[in-house]
Amino acid sequence: MLHQPHPYPYSMPIRIVFNLHINPPPMPRCLGGGTLSSKLQKWRIGKLKLTPMTRLQYAVDAALGLAAVHDIDGEGLSSVAHGDLKGQQYLFMNGAMKLGDFNRGRFLRRNSTAPQTACTYTIGKNDGVFRSPEEYNYLPQTSAIDVYALGSILYEILTGKPVWDEKDSKDSRKFIMKGRLPKIDKKILESDDLVDVALREAISMCYVFDPKDRAKAADIASYLEEKQSELQKITNVTSRTSIKRQKTDEKEMMGRPKNEIQLE
Template sequence: MNWVRGDSLGHGTFATVNIVVPANGSTFFPSPAAVKSSLSHNAGLLENEKEILSRLGSSPHIINCLGHDHTIENGVEFYNVFLEQAAGGSLADQVKKHGGSLPESFVRRCTRSIVEGLRHIHEHGFVHCDVKLQNVLVFDNGKVKIADFGLAKEKGEKHGKCECRGTPLFMSPESVNDNEYEPPADIWALGCAVVEMATGKPAWDIRDGSSIWSLLVRIGVGEELPKIPEDLSEEGKDFLGKCFVKDPTKRWSAEMLLKHPFIKVDSISFDKVHEPLSPPSPSTHFDFPHWASTVTASLPSSPYSDEWPGWSCTPESRLRRLVTDKRPENWSELDGWMRVR
């Protein structure tokens, strides 16, 4: 494949996202396309994403993977995954662009697409494990698609007893209490995402100085549930009530939710969003605490720390950052294009 690494669309501790520009008349890539890259020796999550996207097959509600390769750039080996580019960035970007919340008609349409995507994922035997607005991308035709499958897993796949997987603000009670990450956990996270679309705020009311541990206790212990927006329609409130059920066996599935009046096809408009889209910014995390997606056996004491970027890393490296001042390596922004082969 002949391609040129174009402008940066975003970056994390272990991966970058850039525009792909076909080189030397290459017709391999549709336009536009993006490349997500990690250092080859630390590309486990990106390799997992490529594998799961390949096994999921095509869906109009899931980001399309265009292939992968390895490159040597300035003497360093990278693993690259090619994806279709979302001109509108993420739903998180759209919330900021619209002043902190989205119109309910748009929320309904976006939610319908996300649930369609989750049904496809669950029917094919997988769990996304990190559903949130930053991982739902918006295209210039107004469609939205689920992206970022680095933390995704097969249904029934077991993990370590002390592992924390995903983003704490979106974790389900069974994930906190029993380390259980199955399709119902995605539905709980979906509910949290709908609340953020409608209000621009997290589903859980948190204060400065709050610890992640206190949040996890609230999620896992007692009867407290995420706050359902008062301004949402009765259909919307009922939809969220079906997502926020403590018992995962009683929580509605994606298949069931598709029949709910809040997102039934005949009750919502699928017209294109006509307003200009903001520039993409895949790493945006609102103006809230940067509680990052993670697979780790350790958690920071406070959510209000800058040291937890939106990409996963190993328990060892997270522990090192807890007890020292060592910061992760930051890849510098490219000033121009670099030819790779």
């Protein structure tokens, strides 16, 4: 029998309730793996080792989870906005990272006068320092707010620090409203590590002031998957080259006189 793929590989299933908000089904008591935020916090304080490729995998999964929610009604126009995207909402379940907690989520109706766009909405109180400029300016919102928030998650995956960690929350929100971006340490900003480069580019795709110009979650997921594939190929080639070199060295050692080997 062929294995059937899980119907929700990157997000928790969504349940509609009578107030037209979006909620997940009851959460299982034992998730086992914790949240993305908890893993990044342990990494930050030195209690967990995360390799660059592991962090890139987290970034890929975070983007895929959001893309799955945005495209729940098929590719193209988003019909759902999460509305509260942050690391705590990504849960590790059976080895997979899934997006949950849709209590601030909104269904997005198609605009009857402009069918290629969705109707906008607003929420009365937007807290935190991870949200988009339009949220803190209390302007009409779309699913693009989630993409900006994804940038804040990727920022923490890149730097190990929560976004705007060194600033007062009120001041940070004012900066975001004006389009200012959180600083990245010079060492990370100038790093030529391929994972750092990929994460910086993905963040720049998210942190776009005008929501109309912001990339879609699916585009960011595709970009990160592409970079991940490229890095895996490089890693595989490097590994094969290293093994081949090791075998060559072993053959050379076996062909040399014993006394010559001992003298070294």
